[in-house]
Each structure stands twice: as C-alpha cells, then as structure tokens.
Amino acid sequence: MAPSRTAAQLPEATICRSARRPGQPPATTTSMTATIATTCEDMRPASSAPAKIVVTAFSTSVYRLQIIVDLAEQFGRKVAFVGRGMQHTSQIATDLGYLRIPPRLLIKDMDVRDYPGEDIVCLCTGSQGEPLAALPRIAIDDHRHVKLAREDVVVFSSRVIPGNEKSIGRVMNHVARRGATIVADGQKHVHVSGHGSEEELKLMLSLIRPRYFVPIHGEYRQLARHARVAARVSPTTRVVLAENGDLIRFDEDGVTFASHLDGSRHRLTPERAVEIQELLDATVTMALDECTPYPIERSVLAESMRRSMRWAERSKAAFRERAGYGLFGIVQGGVDPELRLESAARLVDLGFEGYAIGGLAVGEGQRLMFEIVGLTAPALPEDRPRYLMGVGKPADLIGAVGRGIDLFDCVLPTRSGRTAQAWTAGGPLNLRNQRHADDPSPLEPGCPCAACRDHSRAYLHHLTRAGEILGAMLLTWHNLHYYQRLMAEARAAIEAGRFADVFRRAAAEPAGSDAEADGCAPRMRPA
Numbered sequence: 001m002a003p004s005r006t007a008a009q010l011p012e013a014t015i016c017r018s019a020r021r022p023g024q025p026p027a028t029t030t031s032m033t034a035t036i037a038t039t040c041e042d043m044r045p046a047s048s049a050p051a052k053i054v055v056t057a058f059s060t061s062v063y064r065l066q067i068i069v070d071l072a073e074q075f076g077r078k079v080a081f082v083g084r085g086m087q088h089t090s091q092i093a094t095d096l097g098y099l100r101i102p103p104r105l106l107i108k109d110m111d112v113r114d115y116p117g118e119d120i121v122c123l124c125t126g127s128q129g130e131p132l133a134a135l136p137r138i139a140i141d142d143h144r145h146v147k148l149a150r151e152d153v154v155v156f157s158s159r160v161i162p163g164n165e166k167s168i169g170r171v172m173n174h175v176a177r178r179g180a181t182i183v184a185d186g187q188k189h190v191h192v193s194g195h196g197s198e199e200e201l202k203l204m205l206s207l208i209r210p211r212y213f214v215p216i217h218g219e220y221r222q223l224a225r226h227a228r229v230a231a232r233v234s235p236t237t238r239v240v241l242a243e244n245g246d247l248i249r250f251d252e253d254g255v256t257f258a259s260h261l262d263g264s265r266h267r268l269t270p271e272r273a274v275e276i277q278e279l280l281d282a283t284v285t286m287a288l289d290e291c292t293p294y295p296i297e298r299s300v301l302a303e304s305m306r307r308s309m310r311w312a313e314r315s316k317a318a319f320r321e322r323a324g325y326g327l328f329g330i331v332q333g334g335v336d337p338e339l340r341l342e343s344a345a346r347l348v349d350l351g352f353e354g355y356a357i358g359g360l361a362v363g364e365g366q367r368l369m370f371e372i373v374g375l376t377a378p379a380l381p382e383d384r385p386r387y388l389m390g391v392g393k394p395a396d397l398i399g400a401v402g403r404g405i406d407l408f409d410c411v412l413p414t415r416s417g418r419t420a421q422a423w424t425a426g427g428p429l430n431l432r433n434q435r436h437a438d439d440p441s442p443l444e445p446g447c448p449c450a451a452c453r454d455h456s457r458a459y460l461h462h463l464t465r466a467g468e469i470l471g472a473m474l475l476t477w478h479n480l481h482y483y484q485r486l487m488a489e490a491r492a493a494i495e496a497g498r499f500a501d502v503f504r505r506a507a508a509e510p511a512g513s514d515a516e517a518d519g520c521a522p523r524m525r526p527a
C-alpha cells in the first residue's frame, strides 16, 4: 500500500478482534517472582512515566510477601501494606520473625499519595475479588488512600480459587477502566487461532492507519489492552472502546447512540433534534452539531466541522419560524483559526437568530480558548446574541465578555456547590477547610443570598463535613447568586462604557481565599 494514499481512500473504521499480550513467553510458564521482577525492571524510574506497582496477594502467603518486599528493596521502591488483613498479618509475621522488612522500607497506606508513583509498591488484599477488600475498592476508585493512575501496573499474583473467576474478572475490568495495565498469571490471551496476532495487528494498523478503530471480542480489560496497542501504533486513529450493547454508527445523516441510563437506542438527525426541541417548547433551539475533542488531527476536524455546517443547514430548513422563538447555529473548527472563520462565515450566510461557539473548553486551556473566542466573535453579527458553550470559571466569563460574548451555560456554580466550593469576589473558598470550623462570619460579606444572610461559615463547614444535603443546597444557592451578580456587574460596566476599567486581573492572591480550592484560576473582581 503506497503511503501517498489520501484520507478519502482510507477505510472509515476498522473493527478487529484479538491482541496478544506483550512479551514472548506465555505467563503460565514464568514464575510470579520473575513476572514481578520484570515489571519492576520495565518500570525503573528513569525508563518510563512515574508509575506505582500494585500487587495483590493472599496476606497469609508470607513467603510471597517476603519476595515482593525484597524485590521492592532491590528496585528502590517503598512498600505500603493496604487493607486490614494485609496490615495485620504482615505485622504478626514481622513480630514472629517470619517476615523481614528492611528499616525505612515501609510506609503507611495514607502516605502513598505523597510519594511519586515510581517509588511505590502497594501490597493489597482482594486477590479473589472480595468486594470490600482493598484492590476491588481501589479498582472502582473508592479507596481513601490509594488511587490508580493510567501509568500504574496492577499485578494479580495469586492463583484464582475456582469459583472466583467472575469476581476477579470484574475487578480486572474496573482496573482497565482506570487505564492501568494488568499483569496476571494465566490471563487469557485474546489471541485465538485464525485471528490476527498482536504483530499482525500492528502491521495492519501501520499500513492502513484507519480513521476509527474498534477493538471487539473479549471483556473490557482485553479491549483496553487491544486499544492500547492500536493507539501506540497509529496515533492519528480515533480508538473507540465500546462495550456489549453499545451501538456505534458513523454516517452523514445523523448519530445513533445508546442511552447511558437504560441502554435504549436513540437516533438523532438534525431534523429530529429540532423537532424534539419544539416539543419541549424551547425558546432557543440549538442546531445539531458534533463537538470535536482536543487535540485532533486537522483533516478529521475539518471534515467534522463541514458535516456540522451541513447539519446546520438542515436544522434551519427543519425549524418552524414563529414569534418569540429562535434557532442558533454553532461554530465549530476546534482551535484552528482558518476552520473557525470558515464555519462562522457559513453560518452567517445561512442566517440565524443567534450564534454559539462550541467545541471549546475541552482541554485546550484558557489562553487558546480566549485566542479562538477573540477571533471568532468578531466574525459573527454584533446585533445577534453570541453564546460561548460550556464555560466556565468567573475569570473565563469576564475574559469572554471582554471578547464579545453575551451568553453562557455551565454546570460549574452548581457542581462546585455540591463539592463544598464557593465562588466569591475574594476568590474561591473550600468550605471543608478546617480554618472555617469556628468562623462566625458569613460566606461572603455583603452578599444578600440566603446562605450568606442567615448562616455562618462555621455552620456551612459543619454541613459539608457531615455530608448534609443542605450544605450543597446553600452553597449552590450562593454560587448561582454570585454568578448572576458578576454578570449584572459586567452589564452595568458595559453600559457605562467602563468594562475594561472595572474588570482587571487581581495581581496578588486575594485575602480570604482558599488557595487549594482552585489554585490556577485567576481572580476577577470589581475594582
């Protein structure tokens, strides 16, 4: 296959089964000691991203614990025993002299997060998938002290007790969902006679570089491993990880998706999307579009934007004009200035009651976002509402208003309220912080909302610490109030022709904010 083939000639999607686990010898013939040693060796600090090794074993297998402790020492890693059974048994075994732990090798499970991953081996209970043991809880991201990162490796060092296959498999699937790599003895190869092996798969991917790649056959942990191979070999390919029951369809006409609530299938076309919004009596109807991720290959981005523009045209044709109701077009084009301007021009050509900028705040960062907003907003009619979708922090809002945006939507004020965070003119506050425990002052002095008027910071601190739903309600109330006030101040400043004077970036950390609540957000407040 000649490398000069154009994108148009390449297959739209490749659906493929089978991927052999890395490493030549099948794990069944290597001892677990060698497997763990190899894992440590592969993950020597300098060689790869910082990653911790999580090993699950029977806590009563003191001989196995000793091997892992010795290997950790050899590779310069600290050891944390995680899970009550593991902590008790290792303590007894150490007291009786059966387990030898070199001085300063052991750390507490609660200190794991303070060390770089590359310095850590966690020894956990839960090798048989027991739901309340350490590893199964770590796997579903429900452990107080130990979290899995994408680079981490989880070693299942114990043999499977017959009957426990399913629960262990479930734990492995959850580990794969966290993005961590699984090493297990007797792990089934996805490779089946007659299907592609890992090497064949790599060759095929590097030759055809498909736009989409969908691994099939196997459980989530096997699909995840398969997907990782594909992502490594062909970085421009969009790898779609779908589980049983998920429906994927790529076509020009619209999108088909499965509900995350009940798995039911739904078909959305530009016409159907307009119809549903009319049935909901929405005063502002949004055209159907595709929100592209960041980063993304330019040819894929361009194609997606142009499809969204064809959908905008169909949405416009489907929309029933009536007084008091309007249709908004959505500018796409990622962070590519040329594509953004092309998209804006196409929408202005079609003519809408308002214009939205979509596909931003998807990980590109504030600087790039402002750059694209600053470029796109002036290309849209000044006498129509200009709406930045899914944004943002107070500083994002003010920065976008300064660049011509009139309208926003964002979950932040309510979501922050549910996670004990309050937005104030003095910066964000984390109400869980101990320093509010005895503070009788209001959340934000001068704020007329019910949370600030009737309650102290100490009471709000108590509510959030106690997990009382009233805490989330009051903070949400205040946050919405704060956002409304901020926008009202912006409107008043614009009317007075003083927007640039009124809103300036506070150079220093404002007094009274909790830096850890949101370390990166620049503060905005009226002068």
Ligand SMILES: [Zn+2]
Pocket (backbone or CB within 6 Å): 443, 444, 447, 448, 449, 450, 451, 452, 453, 478, 481
């Ligand atoms: Zn308030």
